[in-house]
Amino acid sequence: xxxxxxxxxGSLPPTAPRRNESSASWRLTDRLGLGFAWFLGLLxxxxxxxxxxxxxxxxxxxxRPSLLVTNPSAGFTESQTGGFLxxxxxxxxxxxxxxxxxxxxxxAIAVWLSEFGRPPVLARIVESTVEMxxxxxxxxxxxxxxxxxxxxxxxxxxxxSGGVVFGRSFFAAAAMxxxxxxPLVVSSVREGLQAIPSHVxxxxxxxxxxxxxxxxxxxxxxARPSVLTGTMLGLGRVIGDTAIVVLLxxxxxxxxxxxxxxxxxxxxxxxxxxxxxxxxxxxxGDGDQPGKAYAAAxxxxxxxxxxxxxxxxxxxxxxxxxxxx
Amino acid sequence: xxxxxxxxxxxxxxxxxxxxxRAGSDPGGRSNGNGNGNGNGSRSPVFVGGRARVAPATIxxxxxxxxxxxxxxxxxxxxxxxxxxxxxxxxxxxxxxxxCGKTTLLRSLNRLTELTRTASSQGRITLDGVDIAxxxxxxxxxxxxxxxxxxxxFPMSVFDNVAYxxxxxxxxxxxxxALEGAVHEALSRAGLLDEVRDDLDHPALRLxxxxxxxxxxxxxxxxxxxxxxxxxxxxxxxxxxxQVIEDLIVKLREDVAVVIVTxxxxxxxxxxxxxxxxxxxxLVEYASATQLFSAPGEQRTRxxxxxxxx
Numbered sequence: 001x002x003x004x005x006x007x008x009x010g011s012l013p014p015t016a017p018r019r020n021e022s023s024a025s026w027r028l029t030d031r032l033g034l035g036f037a038w039f040l041g042l043l044x045x046x047x048x049x050x051x052x053x054x055x056x057x058x059x060x061x062x063x064r065p066s067l068l069v070t071n072p073s074a075g076f077t078e079s080q081t082g083g084f085l086x087x088x089x090x091x092x093x094x095x096x097x098x099x100x101x102x103x104x105x106x107x108a109i110a111v112w113l114s115e116f117g118r119p120p121v122l123a124r125i126v127e128s129t130v131e132m133x134x135x136x137x138x139x140x141x142x143x144x145x146x147x148x149x150x151x152x153x154x155x156x157x158x159x160x161s162g163g164v165v166f167g168r169s170f171f172a173a174a175a176m177x178x179x180x181x182x183p184l185v186v187s188s189v190r191e192g193l194q195a196i197p198s199h200v201x202x203x204x205x206x207x208x209x210x211x212x213x214x215x216x217x218x219x220x221x222x223a224r225p226s227v228l229t230g231t232m233l234g235l236g237r238v239i240g241d242t243a244i245v246v247l248l249x250x251x252x253x254x255x256x257x258x259x260x261x262x263x264x265x266x267x268x269x270x271x272x273x274x275x276x277x278x279x280x281x282x283x284x285g286d287g288d289q290p291g292k293a294y295a296a297a298x299x300x301x302x303x304x305x306x307x308x309x310x311x312x313x314x315x316x317x318x319x320x321x322x323x324x325x
Numbered sequence: 326x327x328x329x330x331x332x333x334x335x336x337x338x339x340x341x342x343x344x345x346x347r348a349g350s351d352p353g354g355r356s357n358g359n360g361n362g363n364g365n366g367s368r369s370p371v372f373v374g375g376r377a378r379v380a381p382a383t384i385x386x387x388x389x390x391x392x393x394x395x396x397x398x399x400x401x402x403x404x405x406x407x408x409x410x411x412x413x414x415x416x417x418x419x420x421x422x423x424x425c426g427k428t429t430l431l432r433s434l435n436r437l438t439e440l441t442r443t444a445s446s447q448g449r450i451t452l453d454g455v456d457i458a459x460x461x462x463x464x465x466x467x468x469x470x471x472x473x474x475x476x477x478x479f480p481m482s483v484f485d486n487v488a489y490x491x492x493x494x495x496x497x498x499x500x501x502x503a504l505e506g507a508v509h510e511a512l513s514r515a516g517l518l519d520e521v522r523d524d525l526d527h528p529a530l531r532l533x534x535x536x537x538x539x540x541x542x543x544x545x546x547x548x549x550x551x552x553x554x555x556x557x558x559x560x561x562x563x564x565x566x567x568q569v570i571e572d573l574i575v576k577l578r579e580d581v582a583v584v585i586v587t588x589x590x591x592x593x594x595x596x597x598x599x600x601x602x603x604x605x606x607x608l609v610e611y612a613s614a615t616q617l618f619s620a621p622g623e624q625r626t627r628x629x630x631x632x633x634x635x
Contacts, residue, residue: 200477203541204489206437207548208467213495222480323530324475324561 059298106185181234192226394448418597535566
C-alpha cells in the first residue's frame with residue numbers, strides 16, 4: 001500500500017509558488033475590456049445593494065409592530081390608516097392556494113414530459129406552451145382572468161349579484177397566479193428528473209416494477225429537492241406579483257367576504273396582498289401613504305429573501321446523495 | 326510468488342500487490358489448491374495473486390436457452406444469431422471488446438432491451454421451457470433480475486430498498502414487521518446483513534460503493550429469481566469490494582443461474598465456469614473457462630484473451 005503514496009510523492013514537482021497571470025502584459029483593448037467587465041459587475045452589485053439598503057432603512061424607519069396586527073382603514077394621515085394585517089395574511093393565503101394548484105399540476109407535467117412524453121409532437125407542444133407561459137407578462141394573465149372568471153358558469157367562485165358575476169376573488173387570483181408559478185415548477189422538477197441516471201430507472205424495471213411504480217417510489221423521491229426548489233421559486237414569483245392581485249383579488253384594503261359560509265365566503269370575497277397594498281399606498285397610488293408602503297415593502301422583501309435562502313439550502317441538501325452517472 | 330503455469334491472461338497487477346486471501350480460507354475443499362505443488366499434468370490454472378479457481382459445481386440445471394437471437398438498434402445490428410444455454414450451478418461470463426453486444430444480449434434476457442425504442446429482436450429465448458416473449462415483462466423481470474454497472478440503490482432506506490422488490494408495485498404495504506424475514510434473508514444471501522444490521526433504517530446511498538453494489542445484488546435476489554444478470558458489477562468498485570462480490574457470485578451459482586458481463590478477463594477466469602466470447606455481435610466461442618483461456622478454438626479468441634486487441 002506504500003507504493004501509490006511513494007509514487008504520488010515522487011511524481012509531484014517541487015511546489016512552486018503559484019502566481020496569477022498579470023494583466024500587465026495584455027493588449028490595451030483586453031485590459032480595457034477587463035476593466036469594463038469589472039465596472040459593470042460592481043455597478044450591478046451597487047444597484048442591487050442600493051435597493052436593498054434603501055428598503056431596509058425605510059422599512060426599519062416606518063415599520064412598527066402595531067402595523068402587523070392592525071387592519072388597514074380609510075383615512076388621510078399615517079395614524080388613521082392602520083396597519084396591514086389583512087394584506088399580510090392574504091399574501092400567505094394566496095401563496096398557499098396558488099402553490100396548491102401549481103405544484104401538483106407542474107410536477108405531473110414534468111413527470112409526463114420527462115418519463116412518458118409520447119407522442120413526441122404532443123411533448124413538444126406542451127414544452128413550448130410551458131415556455132410561452134413563462135414569458136407571458138402577468139398583466140395579460142390578469143386580463144384574461146377577469147374575462148374568464150366573469151363567465152356565468154364560474155360564478156360560484158366569486159361574488160354574484162343579480163346575475164352579474166363580479167369575477168374577483170381569492171379563487172380567481174390564485175388560479176391565475178398558479179399559472180405564473182407553473183413554468184418554474186415544471187422546469188425545476190423536470191431538471192431534477194433528468195438528472196437521475198437512466199440505470200436507476202432500469203434497476204427498478206429490472207426487478208419487475210412498472211413505470212408508474214418506479215416514478216412514484218424511486219424517481220419522485222429522488223427528485224424531491226427539485227420539487228422543493230421549484231415550489232420556492234414559484235412562491236417567490238407568486239408573492240411578488242402585483243398585476244394579477246390588483247385586477248383579480250379586488251384590491252379591497254380589508255377582506256370583504258361574500259356569503260356566510262365560514263372559510264369559503266372569505267375565499268370567494270376580495271382582499272389585498274402586500275404587493276397590492278404597496279401599490280395602493282405608494283406615492284403615485286390612490287392611498288398615498290409612503291410610510292406604510294415602505295413598511296409593507298420591507299416585510300415583502302424579507303419574505304422573498306427568506307425564500308431565496310430556502311432555495312439555497314434545499315439546493316445544497318439535494319446534491320448530498322447522488323449516484324454516479 | 327511463483328507461477329508454475331504462466332497466467333492465462335495478461336497481468337494487470339504486480340505479483341506482490343495482492344495478499345493471499347482466498348487460498349486456504351475456502352471451506353469445503355472447493356479450491357483446487359493454489360498452484361504450489363501442482364503437477365504439470367493437471368495444469369490447473371493459477372491466477373494472478375495466487376487465488377485459485379473454484380471447482381465447477383457438481384450439478385447444473387438448464388434454466389434458459391438462447392436460440393438464434395438477434396437484436397437490432399434501428400438498422401444497426403448489435404447481436405446476431407447467438408445461441409447458448411444458461412445453467413443454474415454454473416456461472417456464465419460474457420466477454421468481448423466494447424460494443425460487441427454483450428450487454429445487449431444480457432438485457433434481452435429479461436426484455437430490458439424493449440425499453441429502448443429503436444430496438445427490435447428476433448429469435449427465441451426460453452426460461453424453463455417457456456418462451457419469454459409470452460411472459461408478462463414485469464413477471465419475467467422478477468424471475469430474471471439484473472444488477473448494473475453503477476451501484477444504484479434507490480433513494481430510501483437500506484431496508485426499503487430490498488422491501489421495495491417484495492411489495493406490490495407502488496405500495497408501501499406490507500409493513501416492516503411482515504417483511505423482516507425475507508429482507509434479512511436477501512441481505513444475508515448477498516453477504517451484507519452483518520454489516521448493515523444496525524443501519525437498516527439509514528439511507529442506502531450512505532453506504533460505501535461496494536456495500537451499495539451488494540445491496541443491489543440483495544435487491545435482485547429478494548425476488549427469488551431463477552436467473553441473475555450482472556452487467557459489469559465490479560467495474561466501478563475497488564479491488565477489495567470486487568473480491569467480496571466475486572466470492573459472492575461463486576457462492577450464488579448453486580441457487581441461481583448467474584450470467585456476468587465483464588471487461589475484466591481475469592475476473593471472467595476467476596468466477597466463470599463457462600465463457601462466451603463475443604465479437605461484433607457474434608458469438609465467436611462458447612466453452613468452459615479453462616478451455617477458453619488455455620486452449621481457445623478460434624484465432625480471434627486467442628488474440629483477445631492474450632491481449633492482442635480489445
